[in-house]
Amino acid sequence: MAKITIKELESLTANDAGRILREGGNLAGRITVRKDGVSVSCWCRRRIDPVTEMSLIQSDSSRTSTCPGFVPI
Secondary structure, three states: OOOOOHHHHHOOOHHHOOOEEEEOOOEEEEEEEEOOEEEEEEEEOOOOOHHHHHHHHHHHHOOOOOOOOOOOO
């Protein structure tokens, strides 16, 4: 997938409202029109393997925290 460039974002108009921009498969943004101009709200999607994700959470909780008052899960 193509990268979203600054030129592409600067060229967006009210006619593009409702269109979805995609980059790299996981990053997407919906174009909306506001009072002060055009806006792009972005989101990122990621598939996870529940077993792998749980093992990462458990390994992170065994580390010591550098933030005072942080309680690992």
